[in-house]
């Protein structure tokens with residue numbers, strides 16, 4: 001089993017999760033409000049970015065996905081920090097010199113606190129895409145010489161659901177039951193599409209050889225029972241959570257490839273309970289944690305019986321192949337896996353997770369799916385949105401000294417990246 005020569009091996013991170021010191025992000029005050037573990041210095045990557053490049057080199061990786069922290073580059077409205085932009089440019093240059101392709105993501109969940117002070121409705125207001133574009137112009141201007149691979153948004157549906165349906169992220173809107181109307185009629189989809197379209201055009205104007213997409217989180221969906229109602233519920237959920245935004249972007253011609261983040265599978269059941277959006281109950285581990293096991297089952301929740309990661313997510317490598325095939329069938333765009341990985345505190349699962357998921361991805365490729373590369377989530381242990389407990393890193397990070405040491409499975413990944421063999 002061998003990957004083609006030129007297949008791109010890499011790793012992903014995001015600014016808020018690794019840089020540390022992002023006190024101007026809306027998330028900093030949010031952590032205090034919610035009683036989350038503070039992000040603090042994270043992996044101290046704002047200071048230790050050269051060390052991060054050495055980590056990539058140690059694993060023979062040739063691509064690095066990072067995000068640019070809006071709240072750092074634009075700490076107050078319209079006021080930009082040239083030193084912060086220069087630091088990202090220096091990192092992108094150094095990556096290129098090391099033979100590592102930089103991929104920049106403009107929006108990975110974290111936003112400046114002032115965005116919500118100016119406008120508590122956040123992305124329900126059309127000011128948000130305007131502000132995002134003003135920021136994007138500066139970032140593209142600073143990175144255009146060194147970065148040609150771009151993502152506008154990371155997991156827009158995860159972010160919007162967390163911020164505007166579950167109240168888990170700022171601005172803390174809890175309108176889960178009303179999601180369809182809220183997203184479609186109150187501007188969220190429209191504003192994200194507008195921001196993506198304009199950022200896409202901006203990047204292409206400035207960077208002729210650019211390739212632009214979003215990273216879409218895709219779970220492998222299965223009907224909870226063999227009933228026709230559950231099959232229809234899968235279709236409804238798949239459309240809303242995975243395809244609606246992508247379909248619109250594809251129709252507008254603003255996707256040069258597809259970025260796919262794959263982690264797990266979810267069972268979906270048709271529900272007749274009020275307050276369940278679209279009457280489709282998607283049994284994510286997070287929903288089970290929120291409801292507790294009793295209510296979860298009462299509502300018809302079903303979880304698979306596979307091995308779980310430390311997030312409680314079921315490990316389902318065959319779902320990866322299914323997702324890759326389905327997204328190629330539908331969009332006919334080359335695919336880059338922008339995230340895939342596991343929270344593995346005791347080091348017992350990463351190597352086998354990698355082996356099985358890379359095998360599944362290779363099967364999809366052998367069936368004709370053009371997967372161009374794979375970026376593991378994550379290069380190092382980082383802030384998992386409220387806690388440092390989940391360990392997603394190929395490198396462990398000492399929380400006091402910030403020393404990086406290879407985690408179990410890292411050596412295996414380095415070998416695959418070098419030889420292309422599983």
Ligand code: BGC
Pocket residue numbers: 014017154155158217261339377384392
């Ligand atoms: C997000 C990351 C997150 C990872 C693991 C993805 O949904 O893009 O920020 O750390 O999953 O939960």
